[in-house]
Amino acid sequence: MGGNGGTGADKRPNAQLGSWFERSGWSKGELARQVNRRARQMGAHHVSTDTSRVRRWLDGEQPREPIPRILSELFSERFGCVVGVEELGLRAAHRSPSVSGVDLPWAGPQTVSLISEFSRSDLMLARRGFLGTSLALSAGPALIEPMQRWLVPAPAGPAGDARPAAAPDRSKRATQLSQPELDLLEATTVMFRQWDAQCGGGLRRKAVVGQLHEVTDLLQESHPERVSKRLFKIAAELAELAGWMSYDVGLQPTAQKYFVLALHASKEAGDRPLGSYVLSSMSRQMIHLDRPDDALELIHLAQYGSRETATPRTQAMLYAMEARAYASMGQPSKVKRAVRMAEDTFADVSPGEPEPDWIRFFSEAELNAENAHSYRDLAYVAGRSPTYASLAHPVMERAVELFGKDDVHQRSYALNLIGMATVHLLQKEPEQCAALARQAIPLAKRVRSERVNTRLRKTVATASRTYEDVAEVAQLGEELSQALPETAPEAV
Template identity: 70%
Template sequence: MAEKQPNEKLTTWFGRSGWSKGELARQVNRRARQMGAHHVSTDTSRVRRWLDGEQPREPIPRIMSELFSERFGSVVSVEDLGLRTIVPVSTVGGGVDLPWSAPQTVQLISEYSRSDLMLNRRGFLGTSLALTAGAALIEPMQRWLTPGPSGAPLPILTAANGGEPHSGRLSEPELQLLEQTTVMFRQWDAQNGGGLRRKAVVGQLHEVTDLLQETYPEQTTKRLFRLTAELAHLAGFMSYDVGMHPSAQKYFVLALHAAKEAGDRPFGALILTDMSRQMIHLDRGEDALELIHLAQYGSRDTATPRQQALLYAMEARAYATIGEATRCARAARMAEDTFSDCRETDGDPDWLKFFSEAELNAENAHSYRDLAYNAPRSPLFASMSAPVMERAVDLFRQDPGHVRSYAFNLVGMASVHLLQGEPEEAARMAEQAVEIATKVRSERLNTRVRKTSAAASRDYKGVAEISRLADRVVQDIPEFIPAG
């Protein structure tokens, strides 16, 4: 028998995490209980054996993948940890390659939302705990653009085309109330973060899929599918906001399917935009770029100037992530030019109204800031980012409806001050963000605050303001522990 070799990959990630063996064991046990794997009971000696090369059994490799992914804010696969996975990694779409048909879309959303509500755990929903990426993600998403066999959009089953006679009894006032509730959920998310109302949104989504089990006139059916798409997208964004990345992606994909059934190309483009945003957050710039280009192509005949500007701004973010300075700057300029064509009379839907002048400045400022990290001539890009980020901060300060965005841009401004060698100003901005982070439920914001504080402590050790910031972060922004 071959001699067991130490697991150098796991040892490296474990060392970077700052966890003790006992803390990793406790987190594995806690997560296992949350997913119902009560047989898992890990201790310090077991962790030591893993580091020495012992291969743990499922579901421990998948649990560790998720724990390390959350710790570092990017995907750390089972293979990255030097562990074997019993479940093969799909190269043809995995958990996102779903059938594009109305009945199956309803069934999948109903089942997934019910599991989410019943299991009350983070990240262990569906058949895969890993984020789908690369061609396995992009190719299934391209089918969003594919028409039905006749060249027309896929048909919705109604009494008029061979379905059952109308069995649904949903009234117009009830449907309007559901649509108004979705708008309210969206406002709550912007003000309070994704953690506070996520379960309520998932519950509402599940109830709407129950309504879709009945048959209605075609226009009512389309409105219900549009409502389903909006709720699934919001559930995805809230899941993303609280660090549940695989679940967020699943909801986004299901939302895209529902948007297709509704025949709503602009909203489908928004879903792909937020899928791109998630990939940027996870430092997968190439995937982000593919997704945003798919959104641009799919909405080329339907997007208003406001949505076109959003798409250009996110294209710039994706180019910045991969260090493409010239293309990033061009896309940012296109976003500004197109936004100048926005008019109140454009008839933009409620879900697009968030993309304001403040958001435009925020996206472009973060693009320039990211170029400072990822491209040569970083001082130039930091100086380009500073006034645009400052403008975003000033605009969001005046907007009580987007508190979380205000905090994100305070953190962004802090990171720019660090790039410009201004640690005291960076600490001042970051402390304001900490104050907000204690009042909203956004692990995404908490992660940004922790990363910025860690970078400041690394580069400006000994600066009193930076030390005070670090102490405040440790005290008020605890490390992410998934809720049970």
Template identity: 75%
Template sequence: MGALAVGATVEKEPNAQLNSWFVRSGWSKGELARQVNRRARLMGAHHVSTDTSRVRRWLDGEQPREPIPRILSELFSERFGCVVAVEDLGLRSAHQPPAGGDVDLPWAGPQTVQLINEFSRSDLMLGRRGFLGASLALSAGPALLEPMQRWLVPSSPSGPPAPLISAAREAGGRPSRLSEQELQLLEATAVMFREWDNQCGGGLRRKAVVGQLHEVTDLLQEQHPEGVTRRLYRLTADLAALAGWMSYDVGLQPTAQKYLVLALHAAREAGDRPLGAFILSSMSRQMIHLDRPDDALELLHLAQYGSRDSASATTQAMLHALEARAYANMGQVNKCHRAVRMAEDTFADSRPAEDPAWISFFNEAELHAENAHSYRDLAYVAGRSPTYATLAHPEMALAVEGFREDQVHQRAYALNLVGMGSVHLLMREPEAAADFTEQAITIAKRVRSERVNTRIRTTTHTAVRDFGDVPAVVHLADRLSEELPEVAESA
């Protein structure tokens, strides 16, 4: 082949992989550009400003700079309900961590404290000036599961479940500079943050939780007696788990996973197996969301094994209910039914007054909600089966009624209203579906939760696709476009 003539240019090859995902998504170039800009603002990358011509150049083969590849990966992952890696889109990431690099961390107290302290500081600072998520990647499969199994392995055959930071051991029996009243106030603050999250969604107070977490890890780098250190580790785990859950709620998936992994490390240092099981359950919810039910099930079984002799009946019931969700998404009908029954039977033994604060959300209404979503998911897996939809309906109705007068769990109320809307769509009742989804919009305007907004949009788009000529559905679509904020503010 002869040399190129002077001044000749090399034509870029169209990005066939990105084009394939883009066509299947059903998005227009303008809609994808708007979603990229919205996600960039949500994650703090305020310098990103994308338009249709830029999207066209990506499709034609131009390689975008970070954070665009990561944003596109997350958007397509959420659109298709599975992990769509940067490489699957035919793009290059500026940062390629090794397999498990973001979750396979040292299981030791000092390193755990340092990692949480540094990560929370980066979140606080880069959230204002840059893009934290660009340095993170979601882990799944063995890269996630194998490191998590080590939370049950003691540091030495004769030692305690987890080592405390060496400074705590050096402190011996000396009193801490933290008084009992101060410790109780710190612990009460975590409870208050959880109530705010349930009532207002993850977008309103996420940075406040991250800031409090950073302060507590500062305290953990000082010398304290062993009992105080354990309480500080437990508080660190609780706050890191909440930061992870809030990040998940606003759509920051890699950030959420990193916080949850770090929270599990801190729970191990505290020797709190039930709290560790709860953190693993949050990780399993994320895996179900990302269409990784097999990974979710492995995490849940790890949680159940690790807390089998220590978790309360309420916590065990919650784990069984999530197990049912995982089985439903795997299409395993009999195992799903069995897990639902186990959740109901175990919940009958609950003693809410004896439960830790972090499981207080799992009340009778939440049990009905989980069971309803399990049956609803079975209906989708079975090809929109009306049989499973009719099983979901009475459970979802009990959940909606249970949350109707609950002024704390407003996000759960909104999620179950839109859940009821999706059940009515499966039952081919578009008017009822539109009514419940409109009720969810009313709550969503008060709740800063991208998760709620996304579910409302998904249910509305499904209604328009299947029943676009029904007046109630037309009204729902009009109201969605007018009232539900399309641009989420930075968390």
């Protein structure tokens, strides 16, 4: 059965769905095949869609869940932006806020419960980001307004007062966590972060989610205030990392929910800089989804919330992300100002200053990478402007040089090789583009990152369309198809 929900003779063609469908370039048969494949991945084996069913949807028939959610996900991925169920002219099923929403209560017990519930569901299902059939991306005011409550002061009283009222199970050692045990939990988070940078989000995502779930078990016990805050900080870092890994492998709704939960946990930990880092990850996701206005709102919220507590390295990272948002909006003067602020602030970084592990990734290489991508994005927004491409070139080249000496951040090295290839494309240098993209292929094979694979394929596809007669480009396309054949995504 295909999920038929429409009845009556007064159906009208679904113009909204029809518009997205026409622009997608898909045939009815291809869309039906993608819906069936995605349904199988999420365990909805009862869904069996065909060309005639797709035609009825376009004619105005309202499909039952999970079809609307699947279509929203497919079109969002196709266009690189949030395409909600309502934007497709479809009716959304009622969704439980605890599972799908981002407007969640800002209180310790609920935060613990929500992280526990969500991580458990993720571990049980782990199907393309679908937790049941109800998970959806939020954007615009529905996302920004709830996140602004991050700045609202927490209720008075120690963090320990916010623990669940139920009597704790005294048989668990968690009630007497020692300093070495807490140190080990933090060291494990650092290790997971290194694995992500080196191997991509697809290799250890489930392990991170599992560790996060274990920490929420600890948080349901009674602890002294300092221990509770430290556990919330660990939970926030793990939730952010689970979100980042989900984002890296293409599970966008799942990533967003983890980011939101991480922000809640960072508030319980009383760690404003960590919260600003979580917001920067959310901003990066919004840029990826072509929502630069939302990205900018999130970055400004992060900057305002941590202006008195963030280190120069964190502030520089936020300025660099602000530049990325302005670049996607096509505002060159604001891009240049933010890039300059990022560079000037980074110059204030003291090598010996103690900093949390989560910000250590923002090195000179990363600073150059972000600023180069800002200029590169400006070039595209400005109609493939050679002026901005020339600004991007030396900065991206420096990022590639620095990442080439780094054995840990292999995904960043791959992404910047691809970024350098796109700069050469903008400068109408197909041979150089092919050479850089070819260097990225073995890295892409080693790093389990859908972002790397997608960007590499898009860059090579663009080069092939534009320079199909250039031998190096034609050969590159064949090499890529053999090295990274497109297959159905795996559950992670």
